[in-house]
Each structure stands twice: as structure tokens, then as C-alpha cells.
Amino acid sequence: xxYLESFTTLTNKSVLVLHGYHxxxxxxxxxxxxxxSYKTYYPHIDYDKEYAKDKCQSITNYLVERYSDVxxxxxxxxxxxxAFILANKLEKPxxxxxxxxxxxxxxxxxxxxxxxxxxxxxxxEIFFGENDIVVDKNHTIDYLNKINYKYIDSEIKMMEHGxxxxxxxxxxxxxxxxx
Numbered sequence: 001x002x003y004l005e006s007f008t009t010l011t012n013k014s015v016l017v018l019h020g021y022h023x024x025x026x027x028x029x030x031x032x033x034x035x036x037s038y039k040t041y042y043p044h045i046d047y048d049k050e051y052a053k054d055k056c057q058s059i060t061n062y063l064v065e066r067y068s069d070v071x072x073x074x075x076x077x078x079x080x081x082x083a084f085i086l087a088n089k090l091e092k093p094x095x096x097x098x099x100x101x102x103x104x105x106x107x108x109x110x111x112x113x114x115x116x117x118x119x120x121x122x123x124x125e126i127f128f129g130e131n132d133i134v135v136d137k138n139h140t141i142d143y144l145n146k147i148n149y150k151y152i153d154s155e156i157k158m159m160e161h162g163x164x165x166x167x168x169x170x171x172x173x174x175x176x177x178x179x
Contacts, residue, residue: 014039015178016067016086020077020100021047021108028165036178041067047078047110055114056082064089072177075099076163077135078110084124085117093123093177097163100135102143124151127171129159 015038019025025042033040043063050059063086067073073094075083080099087094103112128137144151154174159167172178 012039013037014041014070015072015074016063016070016083017042018045018073018075018079018083018086020079020098021110023076023079026165029168032165032169032172033178036172038071038178041070045079045082051110051113055112056110057114060085060113060115074178077161078108082113085113085115087122087124088120089117091120091122094125095171095175095177096124096126097168097171098129098132098135098137098159098161099126099140102139105136105139119147119149121150123177124149125175125177126151126153127174128153128155129161129163129167130155130157131159132161134161 015033017029017040025044030040030042045059050056060082068090070092073083073087073092075094076097078100080096081101081103083094083096084099084101100106156167156170
């Protein structure tokens with residue numbers, strides 16, 4: 001695994017950021033979070049490899065053990081699904097960006113991870129791209145409503161499935177989790 005970490009912070013706040021399928025850690029996001037005084041952990045995850053190995057069980061266990069002390073979790077797309085699992089397991093607030101939560105509706109071969117967790121309903125803020133055609137936000141909303149999950153959602157105008165830096169900054173300006 002490749003890790004991108006920011007060590008220049010003025011406080012003890014930390015955040016774990018999880019990229020999406022075929023994504024990579026984004027140094028510019030780490031810099032933006034560092035300017036907000038967050039130590040940022042941003043591991044590179046090969047989801048195909050981890051899913052083939054054990055349906056992401058070992059990577060999820062590793063992340064639970066390694067990052068149990070973070071203050072918040074951010075996940076994008078498939079990383080949003082993993083962030084959802086971790087946030088509930090660790091009872092940490094999370095920001096989910098175009099999260100691929102309803103794995104039954106995905107077009108990917110990666111379905112549900114082999115990882116048991118309880119729904120603890122930590123503070124969850126979800127940001128949907130107005131023009132996202134990869135993950136249908138209605139599937140995500142239906143999934144969360146079926147499990148009686150509490151969340152706050154917001155739509156980001158002009159954003160597609162990807163989250164370029166300008167939209168990431170907009171999300172950080174709107175969220176109550178990252179201050």
C-alpha cells in the first residue's frame with residue numbers, strides 16, 4: 001500500500017480519506033485538509049486485489065485497527081461504501097461523496113464486502129453530484145431509508161461522479177464535520 005500523509009498540523013485533529021474504485025490518493029486534497037489543521041491519512045487501496053483476496057475483509061480489518069483514533073472519515077464512491085462501514089464500526093462521523101452504498105445495484109463485480117458491522121448511525125453527511133450518472137443517488141437514499149439510517153444530504157451543483165478539487169473545497173465549506 002502507498003500512503004499519503006500530512007504531518008504539518010496545528011491541532012491533534014485527523015481524518016482518513018478513502019478514494020474510489022481505480023482512484024488514487026490526491027495530494028491536493030491532503031493539502032486542503034492540512035490548511036484546516038487536519039492530519040490526513042490517505043491510503044491507496046487496490047479494491048480489485050483486496051476483493052479477490054477475501055472480499056475486502058483483511059483491508060477493512062487493517063483500516064479499523066490502524067485508524068481507530070481518527071476524528072472523521074471521508075469516502076468517495078466505493079471509498080464511500082468503505083467509509084460507511086468504518087464510520088459505523090468505529091462510531092466516527094463521516095462525509096460520503098457520491099457513495100456507492102447499495103452494492104446490489106452496482107455495475108462493478110465488487111459487491112458487498114465480507115465484513116460484519118452494526119449500524120451505529122454516527123453523524124453522516126452525504127454529498128451528491130448533481131450530474132452523477134455513475135451512482136444513482138436514489139438507490140443510495142432508498143438503501144439508507146430501508147435501514148432507517150439518519151443522514152444529512154446535499155447536492156453539489158455541476159458535479160459529476162468525480163470530485164475535482166473545487167467541489168471538494170465546496171464540500172468542506174458546507175460540512176459541519178470538518179471545521
